[in-house]
Amino acid sequence: MNPKISDSIPQEDKDFDKQHIWHPYSSMSKPLPCYHVKSASGVRLYLDSGQSLIDGMSSWWCAIHGYNHQELNDALVKQVNLMSHVMFGGITHDPAIQLCRHLVELTNPKLECVFLCDSGSVSVEVALKQAIQYWDSKRQPEKKKFLSIKRGYHGDTFGAMFVSDPENSMHSIYTSYGPDNIFAEAPQIGFDDEWNEADIEDFKRKIEKHHKIIAAVILEPILQGAGGMRMYNPQYLKRVRELCDKYDVLLVLDEIATGFGRTGKLFAQEHANICPDIMCVGKAITGGYLTLAAVISTRSVANVISGGRTGCFMHGPTFMGNPAACAVSVKNLEILRTGAWKSQVDTIEKILLKKFKPLMESGHRKIRQIRVLGAVGVIEMKNPIDVALYQRRFVELGVWVRPFGKLLYIMPPYIISEDDLNHLVYSLISVATDESLA
Template identity: 50%
Template sequence: MRATLPGRVAPGPLTDDGPVTTRQPRSARDLSLDELGADPQLLLTWDRDHVWHPYASMTRPGPALPVVSASGVRLRLADGTELIDATSSWWTAIHGYRHPVLDAALAAQAARLPHVMFGGLTHAPAVKLARLLVEITPEPLRHVFFADSGSVAVEVAIKMALQYWQSRGRPAKSRLLTVLGGYHGDTFAAMSVCDPVNGMHQLFSRVLPRQVFAPRPPAGFEAPLDEAYLAELTRLVEAHRDELAAVILEPVVQNAGGMNVYHPGYLRRLRELCDEHGVLLIADEIATGFGRTGELFACGHADVAPDILCVGKAMTAGYLTLAATLCTAEVAEGICAAEPGLLMHGPTYMANALAAAVGVASVELLLDGPWRRRVADLDRWLRAGLAPAAALPGVADVRVLGAIGVLETHAPVDVTAVQRVAIEHGVWLRPFGRLIYTMPPYVLDEAGTAAVTGAMVAAAHTLPAPPG
């Protein structure tokens, strides 16, 4: 069966044509979740009337496909359509869906302890996950603060850096340096270090803290280092060292800010500059952590260790939201050495036991499996499958690193049109800006990868050539 725009009579998938055809909504109390899931027209009517989706209009909502189940790498829609999820549900589901090990971990923990406040109490899932993270992240990271999401992990990292310098008697060190083209989340401090020009938060620019921005790193993982760019990084850090609390960036790959892949040497130079001028280094590995780039953490490409590290997304494999901010003993001791002597942050659902138990199972499943070979295979298959797109007039660049494949286009893509083509090929994509990309589950096989790259190239065939 083919997927169509939810709640509408449609001649084809993902079209905005056709009237809404659904029966009169009932009360939510009148039917079970199973009953609502079995009535996609009613579900989508309520969705349209009440649910605000991410990066979407409430008054003019775009299409939403009703998903009723998922297994392995595939989503199953209400009409029976099955789609390969080429985005791993925003880069989280690295093991695919309904993995028996993760299902069992969640069920076992639910039977013991689903949640307990983390103030003055603790539990085995959180403690083991913290220890695992310390063991697998770069030395000398030692302490773990659990957060609710990636954005909150970045907020905590920024607060750690600011409070560290406050405690050291250097309150003027209150700004951050980052690079253009970055994305660090949608919460307030995180927005301040996202790209201020081409990012998603220009609306708030007048009220956000003013940070220091370096140019976007030159593209190319294996491209020669640009000495002029290195000189500009040096100039900026030297010029602002007395007011910089930290440098924050996404190592090697700028993800939602444009999927720019850059040489690890720039990260290595920033580590040196931070050491020379007394500035902390924050690595945002929310998207790149847990193997996505071919190293367990992208910092490994540069063989550097940050002072503060943010992880999330794949840590819980798409089951439950959980992130973590790690720091060195020096940072922790600096924060705790002066009044108030404690980190001023404490989420209600901090270290949720269900999420932590799944996190333990996910990390151990990754470490016990051939993740490095799987990511290397995906790298090879993505390169082969996307190569034909390089000759297409609408494509500006093709790039692959690990389990990340990107087609950069000359003009902004029509999201609905690209998704229509992808669905016809049995694939779910979520393009944005001038990017058609995939970050698939690591368990995707060669045939599945060929389906994904085939859908991406087919969508790229529909793109117009640049003017002139």
């Protein structure tokens, strides 16, 4: 039976949405169907039609503790009753101080200085600006290029676009409008595969040749997200750190999607036991409640920038350090610090591997590869997916999964029960192997 999409919404509201509201990665003239959510609790989204869906996406990585979480609700309400916002220029407040203390304590001891900003994409902009200003402060203004790896994705704002893959990404049409950065071949897929030094050779050649004009290397550690959900060997990341040190280039790690436990480590860089010079975090930082991100740098980076021509870092978003977002983040990180996330993510990974194993061993003519890491499960198809068709089939099965490209993937809230996860994985496999779907 086909699901009823928002039957009780007035027709005029449905028409208005379709005609006037631009949804992410969609078209105004031929929009993808939208399913109207009226409420959410735990791991379930409740549609206007009365149907409930098990959320397999954590609202794009961020709702790690599920929805309508009482402790997070209480933290947010308490703060809003005190003040929802106040400018951060010349003013400070308890939620920001507490949040930054948590971030400094949770990350590598070398990462000491926190810059709060609006979103993950903006945090990448901040990190790039810090890297350029760092070298300007050291009287090496020629170091303004960035080296990244292909298949990477760092956000949709302009600076972030120009360190994302210029050819195999959604940003290729903008290439003539921004800087030409340097891109090395992406590492081979295979988190557990035997390390092959040849995998780093192209990166090695690029940094050796261009290091005098490179401000920083930026990449997603261990797991590349929107560029293909690719998982690579931690030794690659370790070698990148070594080469950055050898050629005097800063290392920026984009932990926006991978941070706060998603890959089985609190931060994905821990798989390689390294530390960046600058680190971006976002998405799950507020537990999915509000938009917020942070850029955390070493004291050395901060001191060099502060001792430069301007004497300060030239960036200051209006909503920097928003008290409401900081307060709910503090409670979110307190929940993470109990350590429950570790067993939750380990359980999810074991179930994903167990349920995917028969299909991984037998294969299927439509499937290219199946990948699992932490609380992430990916089925890569051989051919591109009809998003609207596949999305409708998932909703019929009572789950929310948002495909893209050739990928069917899930990253459920950590609190998901075994029964709900089993149903989610069953639905993923069922849709992937459905011969009636093109």
